[in-house]
Amino acid sequence: MTDGYRQASILAAACELDLFTAIIRQDKPVSVEMLAQEQRLNVRALAVLLDALTVSGLLRKTGQEYAVAEEYREYLDSRHEKTMVPMIRHSIFCQRQWGQLAWTVKSGVPAPRHTSLLGALADNQSFILGMNSIASRIAGPLADEMDKAGLLTFRHMLDLGGASGTYAKVFLDRIPNARATVFDLPIAIHEAEKMLKGSPYESRIQLCEGDFYRDEFPTGFDFVWISAIIHQQDDDATRTMFEKSFRALVSGGKIAIRDVYINQERTGPPAAVFFAVNMLCNTEQGKVYTQGEVFRLLEEAGFKNPALVVPADDMRAVIVAQKP
Numbered sequence: 651m652t653d654g655y656r657q658a659s660i661l662a663a664a665c666e667l668d669l670f671t672a673i674i675r676q677d678k679p680v681s682v683e684m685l686a687q688e689q690r691l692n693v694r695a696l697a698v699l700l701d702a703l704t705v706s707g708l709l710r711k712t713g714q715e716y717a718v719a720e721e722y723r724e725y726l727d728s729r730h731e732k733t734m735v736p737m738i739r740h741s742i743f744c745q746r747q748w749g750q751l752a753w754t755v756k757s758g759v760p761a762p763r764h765t766s767l768l769g770a771l772a773d774n775q776s777f778i779l780g781m782n783s784i785a786s787r788i789a790g791p792l793a794d795e796m797d798k799a800g801l802l803t804f805r806h807m808l809d810l811g812g813a814s815g816t817y818a819k820v821f822l823d824r825i826p827n828a829r830a831t832v833f834d835l836p837i838a839i840h841e842a843e844k845m846l847k848g849s850p851y852e853s854r855i856q857l858c859e860g861d862f863y864r865d866e867f868p869t870g871f872d873f874v875w876i877s878a879i880i881h882q883q884d885d886d887a888t889r890t891m892f893e894k895s896f897r898a899l900v901s902g903g904k905i906a907i908r909d910v911y912i913n914q915e916r917t918g919p920p921a922a923v924f925f926a927v928n929m930l931c932n933t934e935q936g937k938v939y940t941q942g943e944v945f946r947l948l949e950e951a952g953f954k955n956p957a958l959v960v961p962a963d964d965m966r967a968v969i970v971a972q973k974p
Contacts, residue, residue, distance in 0.1 A: 655745070657706055658741070658742070659742070659745075660703055660706065661706070661708065661738060662738055662741065662745070663699060663742075664699065664703055664726075665726070665728075665738040665739050666739055666742065666768065667689065667691070668728055668735070669685070669699075669700075670718050670722075670723075670726035670728075670735070671726070671727050671728045671729060672685060672688065672689055673685065673709075673717065673718050674723060674726075674727050678717075679710075679712055679715035679716055679717040680715060680716055680717075681716075682697045685716075700716050703716075708722055734780075736775070736776040736778075736779035737779075737780030737781075737783045737784060738780075739766065739768070739773070739776040739780070740773075740777045740780040741780075742766070743773055743776070743777075744928060744932055746763075746764055747760055747761060747763070747931040748928070748931050751927070751930075754930060754931055755930075760930075760932055771837075775841070778814070778837065778838050778841050779814075781813055782814045782816050785813075785816035785817060785877070786816055788965075789816055789819075789820040790820055792908070792968070793820045793821055793823075793824060795960045795968075796821075796906070796959070796968065799959045801873075801959065801968075802821055803825070804825065804871075804872045804873035804903075804904075805827070805828055805829070805872055806829045806830070806831070806871050806872060806873070807821060807828065807829070807830040807871060807874070807875055808867060808868065808871040808873070808898055809832045809833065809875050810833055810862055810867070810876045810877075810891075811833070811834050811862060811877070811879050812830075812832035812833065812834055812875070812877070813832070813834055813841065813842065814838070814841055814842045814845045814846075815832045815845070815846060815855050817875060817877055818851070818855050818875075819851050822851065822854055822855070828854075829854050829855070830855045830856070831856045831857075831871070832855060832856070832858065833858045833867060833868065834858075834860070834862075835861060836859050839857050839858075839859050842855075862879075862891060862894070863887065866894060867895065867898040868898060869897065869898050870898075870900060871898050871900065871903060872899065872902070872903040873904055873905075873906070874898060874899060874903070874905045875906055875908075876891070876905065876906070876907045876908070877908045877909075878909055879891070880907060881909055881910070881929055881937065881938055882929070882933050882936045883933075883935055883936060884935035884936075884937065885943070885947060887935070888944075889951055892905070892947055892948055892950075892951035893951045896951050896973055900973075901974065902972065902973065902974075903972070903973045904970055904971070904972050905970065905971050905972075906959075906968055906970045907944060907969045907970075908960075908965065908966065908967070908968050909938075909939065909944075909965060909969075910922045910938060910963075910967060911938070911939060911940060911941050911967050912938045912939070914942065916938075916940075919963035919964070920963075921963055921964040921965070925965075926938040941958055944969050945969070945971075948971040952973065954971065954972050954973075955971060955972055956970070957969065957970055957971070
């Protein structure tokens with residue numbers, strides 16, 4: 651258990667330095683000296699890191715030259731549409747907080763944060779793009795399950811905190827005449843603008859800047875999608891979010907909340923329990939909710955008939971309720 655940080659750290663360091671992309675860009679194996687000079691890194695330290703990455707199977711070493719293993723190239727190239735580099739960078743940001751877990755348990759609040767070499771703005775961008783990396787992999791199968799459950803029949807969807815609109819695009823693919831509005835912070839909307847520009851979705855997805863903690867939501871929707879948000883906040887903030895969503899919906903509209911839900915004893919499933927630790931390390935008030943807690947908060951906000959429509963032991967579970 652205590653050795654787990656080693657593999658994570660070498661992978662994260664390489665992604666923070668964007669070494670895999672630098673190697674792939676050369677289109678041929680590279681030497682330590684050449685890579686160190688190009689990236690302005692210490693030769694001795696870089697050699698140790700590259701050899702560790704080779705032992706981990708991420709690099710291939712021939713003589714004194716290195717290349718990225720073919721099976722991982724698209725995931726480790728930060729320029730590729732399938733890249734996991736932003737998510738890995740975000741994971742190491744979380745890992746730094748996990749390393750201070752004892753401090754957090756004693757104080758009750760997250761330890762002081764330290765940015766990566768890339769800086770605070772880049773760390774925020776890594777979070778946004780990392781969430782997109784994860785969403786792009788699970789959105790399709792999850793949409794299929796929601797479609798089977800009869801949920802994808804809306805006309806106008808509010809994608810709350812929807813970042814680059816990953817879910818909105820996948821849902822709209824299944825409802826040709828529907829529209830969506832993504833409501834998020836300016837930094838996320840800026841990334842969404844770049845990703846949507848020139849795409850078939852540009853005319854169907856409206857982008858709306860706002861802070862869902864401070865601002866009222868736009869109105870007139872028949873479907874509100876809240877994806878992986880409520881675990882960042884306490885009961886009062888979640889109830890307020892549900893109340894704003896209630897006001898944003900037309901009569902008969904539905905709200906859907908995708909998240910990971912913990913059992914009543916708070917001992918499982920494992921993904922939920924460990925994610926609760928992640929929220930402890932990284933948020934002031936965040937928590938992993940039980941299904942019953944979410945049902946209660948939805949009903950307090952005015953919703954009826956809350957139900958777990960898509961069951962899962964991880965972040966793919968979906969709870970739905972309806973506005974009368």
